[in-house]
Amino acid sequence: MSARYIFITGGVCSSLGKGVTVAALGTLLESRGYRVTMQKMDPYINIDPGTMSPFQHGEVYVTDDGAETDLDLGYYERFTRNTKFTRANSVSTGQIYNAVIQRERRGDYLGRTVQVIPHITNEIKKRITDLTNDEEIDFVIVEIGGTVGDIESVPFLEAIRQMRREKGREGVCFIHLTLVPTITAAGEAKTKPTQHSVKELMTYGIQPDVLVCRVRTPLSQDMKEKLSLFCNVRNENIISASDIQNSIYEIPEMYRNERLDQVVLDHFQMEAKRLNFKKWTEILDIIHNPSRDVRIAVVGKYIALQDAYRSVYEGLMHGGIASQVNVQFVKVDPEELERTDDLSVLHDVHGILVPGGFGNRGIEGKLMAIRYAREHKIPFFGICLGMQCAVIEYARNVLGWQNANSTEFNPAAEYPVISLLEEQMGLEQKGGTMRLGGFPALITENTLAHKEYGATRIRERHRHRFEFTYRYRAEMEKAGLIFSGISPDKQLVEIVELKQSQHPWFLGCQFHPEFQSKPTEPNPLFAGFVRAAAAHAKEHEKKEKKK
CATH class of the missing domain: 3.40.50.300 (P-loop containing nucleotide triphosphate hydrolases)
Known part of the structure; x- marks a missing residue:
């Protein structure tokens, strides 16, 4: 039959x-x-x-x-x-x-x-x-x-x-x-x-x-x-x-x-x-017997609803399985960071992740969290909007472009380092019109992205309307930002990162790697991020013991 x-x-x-x-x-x-x-x-x-x-x-x-x-x-x-x-x-x-x-x-x-x-x-x-x-x-x-x-x-x-x-x-x-x-x-x-x-x-x-x-x-x-x-x-x-x-x-x-x-x-x-x-x-044996706890801060404006970042949480758990650790989520409301200017919630975390999203609510709080991760050498992972925020933060606080922004949040920004995709201009229909689905990307050798993927060509899934503004690439590269993933036509930036000599693990990607992560096969970026966070947790434990 x-x-x-x-x-x-x-x-x-x-x-x-x-x-x-x-x-x-x-x-x-x-x-x-x-x-x-x-x-x-x-x-x-x-x-x-x-x-x-x-x-x-x-x-x-x-x-x-x-x-x-x-x-x-x-x-x-x-x-x-x-x-x-x-x-x-x-x-x-x-x-x-x-x-x-x-x-x-x-x-x-x-x-x-x-x-x-x-x-x-x-x-x-x-x-x-x-x-x-x-x-x-x-x-x-x-x-x-x-x-x-x-x-x-x-x-x-x-x-x-x-x-x-x-x-x-x-x-x-x-x-x-x-x-x-x-x-x-x-x-x-x-x-x-x-x-x-x-x-x-x-x-x-x-x-x-x-x-x-x-x-x-x-x-x-x-x-x-x-x-x-x-x-x-x-x-x-x-x-x-x-x-x-x-x-x-x-x-x-x-x-x-x-x-x-x-x-x-x-x-x-x-x-x-x-x-x-x-x-x-x-898998269950690892879940029931982890080697240690690793605290990951997820800084997103929808953190009040567990299912809003469901695949992100699952991807982090998959990374935990790969490193045999238990990932604990520290849910951080970026609007609260803006209101209080208090980053103490990030003091004891071992990694910081900023997920995707839309709209300008909570953006300044996300930028504060990214700066904290960059300056305090805490493993950082930015996904979609999280990558865009990492670019904006770098432009403002490293290059000194105080008015750097995305045209999504400020159409008249002096330095529009993030802007609308060309094919999105003039679109009136909202449903099903973003850059959606799987697209290939070329990975530069001898980068963090290449180390994690072990490949020079990957395919990941996208869901976004805005992208890095390519004309700023040369200036930002000169200032130390690495563009390690590029579309095959060399028009779209897919991954940015910092040198590992500058930061133990700092990477942002325009795509959504959580959509291709499984407990049996963790996405390489989630596996690498949690591995780096586990290493940070281990170092933190050593410092605490010395005290």
Whole structure:
């Protein structure tokens, strides 16, 4: 038989972890030698999350082909080793309706009334099955965004109901993720919300084959039997998704112990090939037994929301795994630095990272943090806007160009060292118009970037409108700033750094290396930055002991 389809829905409330459940199941099936792909179905009407506020939606994840997607695609890509993701793996209601309306305008439905059923549901099904067109896939795992009962999700639920009707039980498996809350002082878990959620799902014609229950501690046998009786799900198909202790990378092991992958394979009557879990076991051993703690300050204006810099935090953890250390995040609000002029929060950190972003809020605070890192020889890593801020700080405080700035913040700046990309000038449409996706860069030999990458040509993912103003390169190089990464046409600056004789580790990149970092394969820049921060921590410990 061709590909099998696994649909994961959520009930009771949002933020239960559908994304990491999809990713963990994909990891387990891939570790058994199966070919897997994953897809996120988002019920919002936006074409993509590119124009949404990070406070509302979290970070925007970017695929190599330039799609701005939900952050869950980041989980999918980080957890799997062989699966490649493109814009086809991220679908929204806006995309579905846009495609159908364009067909209607062309006259493809001439003479017919365009309706949710069958036209919208057919387009949804087409987006799912298209994932199997170009290569042989064993499993397509699809996450249906939102919560069962939301009006926005109804067309997606109807589409997957139709797929079960068309492909049969042997072709489709329904997994429903719900909450079993503990609300009494005695710590008793309550199954009623899950019962109601399953009942709601059944009103759409979908009977779950597997129940995954978010719980504080694993479900007792009595609780499983109760859920089995009231939800009409086999006892052995009820999975406990218990709260984890240290890291999301414990989740695949948790589901492995709960036999989630085995339950799915049994549903499809497929062979449970030998599980190769060695790499994940090694990762967990490092996570549980780090050699030391390393404190990294993340200076960003969205630090109040954990998901706004999700891939950055994950990239730092991957760097920690590579160096066998535990990375602790010190979240620094740059606006607070501006208000107080107090940098004491940075005194005991071992590394400083300034991530990407848009707008001028908090910029002066970021510049203060970068100057502190440069002058106090603390490992520094600037990403996208962080690199641009590093250039501005260097121009102001080393070259003496006090009015250096980005035209994003001051269009009339005397020294516009950062300016709008030429192809961005005159654009009125905001969505999907930035420099997006994977682009190559040439790395200069005998530089920090070359040391970390071990290559003279790389490919990284971008998401930005502004760039270094190339006419200032010669003057800034003369002042000591190194331009170690350049686009192949030698028009765009991709990496800046300081000589290692001047600073132990100081680098900024215009791209987003966090989008190509995995726990099994940390991005070289994150690995190098955390390694340098660990070395700084070690030196700091020595100095403290001497005191």
